[in-house]
Amino acid sequence: xxxxxxxxxxxxxxxxxxxxxxxxxxxxxxxxxxxxxxxxxxxxxxxxxxxxxxxxxxxxxxxxxxxxxxxxxxxxxxxxxxxxxxxxxxxxxxxxxxxxxxxxxxxxxxxxxxxxxxxxxxxxxxxxxxxxxxxxxxxxxxxxxxxxxxxxxxxxxxxxxxxxxxxxxxxxxxxxxxxxxxxxxxxxxxxxxxxxxxxxxxxxxxxxxxxxxxxxxxxxxxxxxxxxxxxxxxxxxxxxxxxxxxxxxxxxxxxxxxxxxxxxxxxxxxxxxxxxxxxxxxxxxxxxxxxxxxxx
Numbered sequence: 001x002x003x004x005x006x007x008x009x010x011x012x013x014x015x016x017x018x019x020x021x022x023x024x025x026x027x028x029x030x031x032x033x034x035x036x037x038x039x040x041x042x043x044x045x046x047x048x049x050x051x052x053x054x055x056x057x058x059x060x061x062x063x064x065x066x067x068x069x070x071x072x073x074x075x076x077x078x079x080x081x082x083x084x085x086x087x088x089x090x091x092x093x094x095x096x097x098x099x100x101x102x103x104x105x106x107x108x109x110x111x112x113x114x115x116x117x118x119x120x121x122x123x124x125x126x127x128x129x130x131x132x133x134x135x136x137x138x139x140x141x142x143x144x145x146x147x148x149x150x151x152x153x154x155x156x157x158x159x160x161x162x163x164x165x166x167x168x169x170x171x172x173x174x175x176x177x178x179x180x181x182x183x184x185x186x187x188x189x190x191x192x193x194x195x196x197x198x199x200x201x202x203x204x205x206x207x208x209x210x211x212x213x214x215x216x217x218x219x220x221x222x223x224x225x226x227x228x229x230x231x232x233x234x235x236x237x238x239x240x241x242x243x244x245x246x247x248x249x250x251x252x253x254x255x256x257x258x259x260x261x262x263x264x265x266x267x268x269x270x271x272x273x274x275x276x277x278x279x280x281x282x283x284x285x286x287x288x289x290x291x292x293x294x295x296x
Contacts, residue, residue, distance in 0.1 A: 062268050062278045062295045066288040069260035069281040073109040081113045082255035084120040085267055087238055090128040097284050103135035119176040119250040122169050129167050144168040148228045181245055185216035243270035251276055265291030
């Protein structure tokens, strides 16, 4: 990159979804673009190992790999993954692991390995989230909101509302598996208004045959309420129960879930708890070892 012009470096920053590069000089841009050092990693899976991953029967194996996800994903079979569930790096901190994956290369692999009816579910805060959606408008369907039990960004409380949510964006080619995770509520009676109006001659009361009794079961909404982790092993670690909710919603038991940036391995734990197969990839050697311990 040292031979690239200032304009070329800025174009590269834009392609990687980075922010705050417009007024930087060449030296600063090179520092911003410098990739995180790749730690020594175990070899990427061979084609034979990959076939074992894809065809493994239930009970579920959890296959973990330490390496660059763009490299490891290349040997995963076409249209073999039922769900991709990832908390991507947003590129919003100075942490060595927080480097935005080039969208074009990421989607090339995601689109190849996901089944035609598989869901791709990605955590993303703005402005990164907005760029993520625009990077694949053709497959973007809708967003969920994870409402946390505690706020963050207290240092900016005098300038803006404190943040208490995180976005989850859902992408797919065709309608994926959808298992609504219903919750219990109080039983209630509901009057079937249209049927009553069609048959009534007056409005003196509700006819008994137009009243529907329900057990109070509630369908899910776009707002998901789960507690934050108090002592996370990774700065952006997600709660296992939230990941279980997403996995159970978009897959069935025995199906295969991929997390290409697994951090501390919470997605693997959630897959193990819910009877799904799992492929997890992590670049950072330290976090990879945490994953191995948690998913053992």
